[in-house]
Amino acid sequence: MRVEGEPRSRRDRPAKPALTRAGIVAAAVEIMRAEGLPKVTVRRLATDLDTGPASLYVYFRNTAELHAAILDELLGTIPPPAAGGDWRDRLERMLTDYTVMLFEHPSLARSALVTRPHGGHYLDLVEAMLALLDEGGVPPGQTAWGLDLLLQFGTATAAEQGTRQESLDADDQWDALLDTVQSTSAATHPHVAELAGQLVAGAPEQRLSWGFRALINGILATPVPTS
Amino acid sequence: MRVEGEPRSRRDRPAKPALTRAGIVAAAVEIMRAEGLPKVTVRRLATDLDTGPASLYVYFRNTAELHAAILDELLGTIPPPAAGGDWRDRLERMLTDYTVMLFEHPSLARSALVTRPHGGHYLDLVEAMLALLDEGGVPPGQTAWGLDLLLQFGTATAAEQGTRQESLDADDQWDALLDTVQSTSAATHPHVAELAGQLVAGAPEQRLSWGFRALINGILATPVPTS
DNA sequence: ACCTGAACACCGTTCAAGT
DNA sequence: ACCTGAACACCGTTCAAGT
Numbered sequence: 001m002r003v004e005g006e007p008r009s010r011r012d013r014p015a016k017p018a019l020t021r022a023g024i025v026a027a028a029v030e031i032m033r034a035e036g037l038p039k040v041t042v043r044r045l046a047t048d049l050d051t052g053p054a055s056l057y058v059y060f061r062n063t064a065e066l067h068a069a070i071l072d073e074l075l076g077t078i079p080p081p082a083a084g085g086d087w088r089d090r091l092e093r094m095l096t097d098y099t100v101m102l103f104e105h106p107s108l109a110r111s112a113l114v115t116r117p118h119g120g121h122y123l124d125l126v127e128a129m130l131a132l133l134d135e136g137g138v139p140p141g142q143t144a145w146g147l148d149l150l151l152q153f154g155t156a157t158a159a160e161q162g163t164r165q166e167s168l169d170a171d172d173q174w175d176a177l178l179d180t181v182q183s184t185s186a187a188t189h190p191h192v193a194e195l196a197g198q199l200v201a202g203a204p205e206q207r208l209s210w211g212f213r214a215l216i217n218g219i220l221a222t223p224v225p226t227s
Numbered sequence: 228m229r230v231e232g233e234p235r236s237r238r239d240r241p242a243k244p245a246l247t248r249a250g251i252v253a254a255a256v257e258i259m260r261a262e263g264l265p266k267v268t269v270r271r272l273a274t275d276l277d278t279g280p281a282s283l284y285v286y287f288r289n290t291a292e293l294h295a296a297i298l299d300e301l302l303g304t305i306p307p308p309a310a311g312g313d314w315r316d317r318l319e320r321m322l323t324d325y326t327v328m329l330f331e332h333p334s335l336a337r338s339a340l341v342t343r344p345h346g347g348h349y350l351d352l353v354e355a356m357l358a359l360l361d362e363g364g365v366p367p368g369q370t371a372w373g374l375d376l377l378l379q380f381g382t383a384t385a386a387e388q389g390t391r392q393e394s395l396d397a398d399d400q401w402d403a404l405l406d407t408v409q410s411t412s413a414a415t416h417p418h419v420a421e422l423a424g425q426l427v428a429g430a431p432e433q434r435l436s437w438g439f440r441a442l443i444n445g446i447l448a449t450p451v452p453t454s
Numbered sequence: 455a456c457c458t459g460a461a462c463a464c465c466g467t468t469c470a471a472g473t
Numbered sequence: 474a475c476c477t478g479a480a481c482a483c484c485g486t487t488c489a490a491g492t
């Protein structure tokens with residue numbers, strides 16, 4: 001029995017669960033959902049898991065690997081494409097789901113741009129996208145290279161817009177760009193001045209959708225070099 | 228006269244130049260060229276400028292703003308497009324120059340994805356690109372939105388490939404992806420298995436060039452929604 | 455207005471020592 | 474093999490006090 005005021009002994013603290021890769025990832029996802037990826041540091045994670053930072057290096061070689069594992073976890077939440085309908089629409093839906101998911105976690109998008117995902121859920125996503133491109137009759141070489149183009153666009157857009165959303169600073173940068181564009185002299189930068197309105201026009205969803213469609217059209221229209 | 232072994236007095240040390248925005252950026256670029264952007268920290272920069280870190284906050288609100296200033300400096304080194312010839316070729320040349328420049332400084336590419344550039348040299352680059360798209364008869368709406376697509380692709384590619392090049396870790400990630408793709412079972416992921424070779428094929432320059440051409444084709448083929 | 459030392463509140467990673 | 478405390482070598486940013 002515990003005596004009031006006496007520190008709990010190791011014995012009657014809630015049993016400290018053994019460390020496992022899956023357990024660490026789960027704890028990391030929890031912190032990320034509650035406080036964002038930047039709070040998922042090795043030190044913070046170790047504190048939550050009631051251990052020292054060095055212990056985590058038994059399971060992850062570095063922070064990048066930990067982030068990759070978190071990403072693959074989230075990729076598992078993307079629904080597979082619906083069965084019928086236009087392949088383009090279904091492809092765009094899947095890419096939008098992917099992008100929106102990353103949009104909530106811009107720092108994860110940033111890390112995905114740098115560290116290539118390669119987990120099981122990523123493989124499933126790629127398989128589904130390749131199947132849709134194949135269904136659309138896109139030649140194999142264009143399918144293979146186009147896949148990267150599509151995912152990269154989604155990832156980069158999430159990194160860009162998502163960050164802008166989460167940081168006040170980035171808002172200021174946006175305003176600064178607007179100022180720059182709108183105060184551009186027609187004498188020195190005639191094209192910028194003329195297109196000023198359109199450069200910043202359009203809702204983000206519209207631009208995202210247009211981007212995916214432009215990419216699909218471009219992939220279809222552009223043969224890869226015959227090695 | 229200095230006495231041997233005696234520390235120099237403030238008086239006969241080389242005159243400490245007054246801090247200016249331009250001087251700080253110049254020092255930052257110097258560190259970056261010699262040791263890479265990750266070494267360009269507020270503290271390191273302050274040390275090189277013989278002052279304390281707090282002093283730099285008089286000129287830059289934060290590190291992101293400092294990075295943006297460095298990027299604009301480098302953008303000034305991109306040659307303007309040649310006068311004659313096919314507008315597509317000249318556009319691709321300019322985008323390739325942009326991407327190759329960022330390729331040498333992947334962390335700058337990463338920061339450009341997140342913090343929108345808005346300096347004078349950036350504006351010049353945008354003006355030149357818009358002029359080429361206009362010359363090619365691309366409708367204004369498609370030009371405005373397509374510009375982002377093209378620059379984003381270059382930036383993201385530089386961030387991705389450049390980082391892979393600079394870090395040993397990223398090499399391992401690449402190998403891991405290769406392993407994953409090549410050992411993929413045809414039973415569970417038939418499309419990945421079938422395209423395995425092509426997914427990872429092609430020299431980076433070929434893929435970059437194909438990407439730019441596919442983007443240009445897609446931009447030309449895809450009207451923007453009429454508001 | 456510009457500049458600064460010192461402090462605040464953190465980081466990732468490695469190492470030697472334990473079990 | 475797994476786990477750990479402590480150390481190493483750093484970070485960005487703010488604040489109160491100067492000039």
